[in-house]
Amino acid sequence: MSHLLFDAKLTEALRMDGDLPRVPVNRLQRKAQEQNVNYLSINNENSLASISDGNSPRSAKSAHSGSFIDYKSPGRGKSPARNKTPGLVAPKLSVRGAGQKTPGRKTPGRKTPTTPFNQQDRFIPNRSTTDLERSHQLLVNNMEASGGEKNSEEDVLTLQEKEYREKMTENLNDGQQPDTRILSFKNKAPQGKEGHVNNLKVLYSAGKPMVPKAASTRHIPNVPEKVLDAPELVDDYYLHLLDWSTNNHLAVALNSSVYIWNGGDGAITALTQLVDPDYICSLSWIKEGNVLGIGLSSGVTQLWDVAQQKLIRTMDGHQNRVTTLSWNAYILSSGSRSGHIFNHDVRVAQHHVSTLQGHTQEVCGLKWSPDGRLLASGGNDNQVNIWEKGSTTPLHTFTEHQAAVKAVSWCPWQNNLLSTGGGTADRTIRLWNCTTGICLKDVATNSQVSSIVWSSHYKELVSGHGFSNNQLTIWKYPTMAKVADLTGHTGRVLELCVSPDGEMVVSAAADETIRIWKCWAVDKKDKKQADSSKGHPISMFARTIR
Amino acid sequence: MAGNKQGTQNSITLKGSAQLVTEFFNFGINSILYQRGIYPPESFTYQQQYGLTLFTTTDEKVKEYLNNILEQIKDWLEAGEVQRLVLVVTNVDTEETLERWDFDIQHESGFEPGSLKEGKMGTKDLKIIQKEMRDVIRQITACVTFLPLLDCVCSFDLKVYTNQNAEVSDKWADSAPCFIANSQEVRLKSFSTSIHKVEACVSYKADV
Numbered sequence: 001m002s003h004l005l006f007d008a009k010l011t012e013a014l015r016m017d018g019d020l021p022r023v024p025v026n027r028l029q030r031k032a033q034e035q036n037v038n039y040l041s042i043n044n045e046n047s048l049a050s051i052s053d054g055n056s057p058r059s060a061k062s063a064h065s066g067s068f069i070d071y072k073s074p075g076r077g078k079s080p081a082r083n084k085t086p087g088l089v090a091p092k093l094s095v096r097g098a099g100q101k102t103p104g105r106k107t108p109g110r111k112t113p114t115t116p117f118n119q120q121d122r123f124i125p126n127r128s129t130t131d132l133e134r135s136h137q138l139l140v141n142n143m144e145a146s147g148g149e150k151n152s153e154e155d156v157l158t159l160q161e162k163e164y165r166e167k168m169t170e171n172l173n174d175g176q177q178p179d180t181r182i183l184s185f186k187n188k189a190p191q192g193k194e195g196h197v198n199n200l201k202v203l204y205s206a207g208k209p210m211v212p213k214a215a216s217t218r219h220i221p222n223v224p225e226k227v228l229d230a231p232e233l234v235d236d237y238y239l240h241l242l243d244w245s246t247n248n249h250l251a252v253a254l255n256s257s258v259y260i261w262n263g264g265d266g267a268i269t270a271l272t273q274l275v276d277p278d279y280i281c282s283l284s285w286i287k288e289g290n291v292l293g294i295g296l297s298s299g300v301t302q303l304w305d306v307a308q309q310k311l312i313r314t315m316d317g318h319q320n321r322v323t324t325l326s327w328n329a330y331i332l333s334s335g336s337r338s339g340h341i342f343n344h345d346v347r348v349a350q351h352h353v354s355t356l357q358g359h360t361q362e363v364c365g366l367k368w369s370p371d372g373r374l375l376a377s378g379g380n381d382n383q384v385n386i387w388e389k390g391s392t393t394p395l396h397t398f399t400e401h402q403a404a405v406k407a408v409s410w411c412p413w414q415n416n417l418l419s420t421g422g423g424t425a426d427r428t429i430r431l432w433n434c435t436t437g438i439c440l441k442d443v444a445t446n447s448q449v450s451s452i453v454w455s456s457h458y459k460e461l462v463s464g465h466g467f468s469n470n471q472l473t474i475w476k477y478p479t480m481a482k483v484a485d486l487t488g489h490t491g492r493v494l495e496l497c498v499s500p501d502g503e504m505v506v507s508a509a510a511d512e513t514i515r516i517w518k519c520w521a522v523d524k525k526d527k528k529q530a531d532s533s534k535g536h537p538i539s540m541f542a543r544t545i546r
Numbered sequence: 547m548a549g550n551k552q553g554t555q556n557s558i559t560l561k562g563s564a565q566l567v568t569e570f571f572n573f574g575i576n577s578i579l580y581q582r583g584i585y586p587p588e589s590f591t592y593q594q595q596y597g598l599t600l601f602t603t604t605d606e607k608v609k610e611y612l613n614n615i616l617e618q619i620k621d622w623l624e625a626g627e628v629q630r631l632v633l634v635v636t637n638v639d640t641e642e643t644l645e646r647w648d649f650d651i652q653h654e655s656g657f658e659p660g661s662l663k664e665g666k667m668g669t670k671d672l673k674i675i676q677k678e679m680r681d682v683i684r685q686i687t688a689c690v691t692f693l694p695l696l697d698c699v700c701s702f703d704l705k706v707y708t709n710q711n712a713e714v715s716d717k718w719a720d721s722a723p724c725f726i727a728n729s730q731e732v733r734l735k736s737f738s739t740s741i742h743k744v745e746a747c748v749s750y751k752a753d754v
Contacts, residue, residue, distance in 0.1 A: 180629060183706045183714060184721040185618075189611040191638045191701035 139163065211443055214481035220474065224488060224515035225504065228261065230254055235491065235510040237406060237423065237450060237466075238323050238337075238364040238380070240282040242508040244497040245289035249306060250506060252514065253280035258294060260306060263499065271304060272311070284325035284332075289500075293332050295322030301334050303346060315344050315351045320362075326375070328368040328389070333375060335363025341377055341387075358385040358394045365408035369416070374434055376418050378405025384420050386434050396437040402426040407463065409452040411477075421449025421463055429463055429475070443480045445473065451496040453505060455520045462505050462519065466492030472507055474519055486517050558668035558675075560657070563741035564623035568616050570679045570737070570744070571649065575612060575633055575704070576602040577686050578647055582693070584635065584700050596680035614717070615704050622708060623742065626653065630707035634724045638699040643724045645693065647686075650745040657741045668740030678737030682746050685734045692732070693750050728752055 142162065232255040233241060241253040248263035256274040261267075274280065274296065282295035291312065294302045299318035304311055320337035327333075331353075332344045339359035344351040358377065365378030374395070375387040384398040384405050398420070407421030407429075416434040429449055431441040448466035455461065459477045470492050474483040491510030498505055503521055508514045558566075573595055580590050580601040585608065590601040603609055622628040628651050635645035657666065705721055708714070730752035736745040 181708050181710055181712065181714075182721050182723050183708055183718045184703055185611065185615050186717050186719050187611065187614070189702055189704075190605070190607045191699060 135167065138166065142166070212479070212481045214476040214479065214483045216483065218521070220484045220486075220519050221517070222484070222486060224486075225518045226516040228252075228514040228516075230508060230512050230514045233494070233508060233510070233512050233514075234279060235494070237404070237448075237492075237494070238281075238362055240284070240295075240324050240495060241280065242495040242497050242506065242514070243283045243285050243292075244499055244506060245285035245292075245306075246287065246500045247289035248500050249285070249289065250497070250514075251283045251285065251292055251306075252508065253283050253294070255279050258283065258292075258304075269309070271306065271309060272302075281321045281323045282325045282334075284327055286327050287329070293325045293327065293334075295325050295334055297321040299336065301325065301332065301344065303332075313346065313351075315346075317342055317344075317352050323362060323364055324366040326366045326368050328372045328375070331368075333366055333368065335359075335366045335377060335379075337362040339363060339379065339381070341366065341375075354390075354392055356385075356387055356392055356394075358387070358397065359383060362404075364404055364406040365420070367408045367410055369410045369418075369434075370412050371415065374410075374416065376408045376410065376420070376434070378408045378420055380404040382422070382426070384408070384418075384432075386418070386432075386437070396432075396434060398430075398432060398437070398439070400430060400439060400442070401428070403448075407449045407452040409454055409461070411454050411461075412456045413454075413459075419452045419454070419461060421445070421452050424448045424466065429480070431478075431480075441478065441480055443475070447471075448492065450493050451507075453496045453498045455498070456502040457520055457522050460520070462496060464493030464496045464507055464509075470509060470511075472496070472505065472517065472519075484519070486519065488515060489513065556669050556671055558670060558672075558739055558741060560741055561624055563668060563739040564620050566675060566679075566739050567623055567651070567742050567744060568620040570682075571619065571631060572612065572616055573600050573602070573679075574649070574683060574686060574746075576600065577683055578633055579603060579608070579702065581687055581690050582635065582645070582696055582700075584696070584702055596676050596683060598680055598683060600683065615706075618715075618718075619706060622706070622712060623651070625712070626658070627708045627712035628706060629709065632705040632707070632723070634703045634705060635696065635700050636703065636724070638701050643726050644696060644700065644751055646724065646726055646729070646749045648747040648749065650747070652743045652745070654738060654741055654743055670738070670740035675737065675739050678735070681735050682737055682744075685746070686748075689732070689734075689748055693748070726751055 143159075230252060233252070234255055239253075242251070244250045244263070250261040250263055251271070252259050252261065256276065256279045258271040258280060260269045260271055262269075271292070272294070277297075279297045280294055281297055282293075284293045284295075285291070286293070290305065290307060292304045292306050294304060296302065299316060299320055299322060301315045301318075301322055302311055303313040303315070315332075318334065318336040318338065318340065322334045322336050324335040325332060330345060330347050332346055333341055333356075334344065335341045339357070339361055341356035341358075341363055342352055343354045343356070345353045356375075356377070359379035359381055361380035363377055363379050365376070365384075367376050368374070369376070373389055375389070377385045377387065378401075379385075382399065382401045382403055382405065384396075384401065385394040386396040386398075388395050401420065401422040403423030403426035405420050405422055405426075407419070409419050411417035411419070417440075418432045418434050419429060420432065421429045427445050427447055427449065429441075429443045429445055429452065430439055432438070433440055445463065445465060447469065449463050450466060451464040453462050460483060461475050461477060463473050463475065465471050465473060469485070469487055470489040472486040472493060474486070475481070476483050489507065489509040489511055491512070493507050493509045495508045496505055498520075499516075504516050504518050505520070506514060506516045576590075577600055579585055580587065580603075585603060585605060587601075589603055589605045589608075591604050592599050592601050594600075603612075619628060619631065630651060631649045633645075633647040633649075634643055635647075636643050654668075657668070703721075703724075705723065706718075726749055728751070729749040731747060731749040734746035734748065736743060738744070
């Protein structure tokens, strides 16, 4: 009879713990309990506890919870103590347990995360990435599932083993199902190009507050005056493939040939065609507009008489392609991929008069100041150097740009005012006072700056941009407020030039078109005045070359 | 083999379905590589697919890598061994996982790997399937708007979750799942070929 009573009590005790299956205790388990077998397992401690305190179902349950703690943290000193005095602890616990549906489950859940830190000697080197909550949940589920099953010695051992294995797989697979393999191909995909700048950066900064807009004082047509086709225009940021002469000749380099577009009558003449592997890297008109300098990929610089369509002179010296040219009277400066800048005196046989070494990488922007006193050079090493005429050490070195500086332009009406623009990683326009070497202004444009030109009539400058809008932006000096955006190009703008009358800006872009924008139209009255006061320029080159 | 799906209307064989899913993976992975800027945009060419202009890589090494993997995936799809394909984007310098594009592959009921031997066919219009695929790819494209910028040199890796007993050549190795600690997860649309169902999901580092 008493045997049956005990059985009933035990069943009830088990039932109180909500998550346990509501089945009578297995016969084998019961046997083990009756025999008071002292196994290693928690389940046996569990049953021992329930027997030793078997009078009250509540205390039996609390012993359950205690044993769970035991099981989860065998290394702790607290739990065994609790087990030793189940009679004392049990009532306390049972009060709390009465309010909670599954006290046994919650307690270990709260405690487990702390265990790994106390157990430094475990086989798991780092558990910070392990989802302990989940592993515990799995463990508890497993225990509950097997809780009602037979409790033979074998089972006990496998349970521990199971725990070990499960933890192992949990840690190795990071919570994956054990029957899954994660495979990856041994030959990995190549990594992105070093120095490749994620284009999206431009988009991410595009939402930033824009520069102030200048009040409009005149009409600026937002469509180009003229669109010229430029097939095979090389889409290379570092090259200078467009220049407009004072004789109203627009020179364009399309891969290996040079074409001259006459701005007056629209006639196009082909000037030269190179032999195949060579291509043209830079063009520059002499101030007088009768001689065109051409920099080639082979490192050679050619001088062409455009009226005669004749090659006047070939100057070599550079080991690498000549990416940029700039004239200062009879001096032609050329920048090369090697980072050297050569000054050629085109009048004399020994044309190579000096070398300027200041850049460690390709020189991509080069401009003499209008007064011919200073030379500004921008390089792929993110530097801008200012050179005084005749000196071979830079007067100033500006390192503020974060990307290649291609856009270099002097202000025509204010001495020593230089504007520079940085590439994709930089996207700023900076204005410099080159007497003092102070940065007067920096403007974030949110896009690659490929070229800058200044107006001679207005206090304005135009910059050409790349991704994402491929626009030309007109800025007011000195506020650097935005006057207008000229959009239309579908590829990045590569180069800008001003027409000889200063009213138009021409842009060459990667979409293989050349567009002419009449953004600086001048009132006819003003123009007449300006013309009469100017007089005819005397060609210094013409005077000195023959 | 792929011709079957077009030959008879509204019937898709397992092979055809595997072909379709593999094709989708090709375009999906290429789209991710392009949209996330993992390789420079110059190395991509465009092509019309699913009524969209999609970018595919022209880099020979990347192409070879993708072809190798997709071919194997196709075989596994036919054998019903793949559970999941994961594209992991990692920072080359720190080897930290930055993004995880997860394509969970399930078999529609009635098309479990074991029960497919009798030549059972799916009945779904190819146009509807492609429309669903298009929607997923559109969503991949749209993800650029909320994913954080990958402002470093990145590489990608493909991880294939297979059954334990799948046939694996020695070109493959077991690997870690590369989870992102403290990640944000965005579930994308799913598509079904009536044999395979693919659910897409992207997770990324939340704390930036």
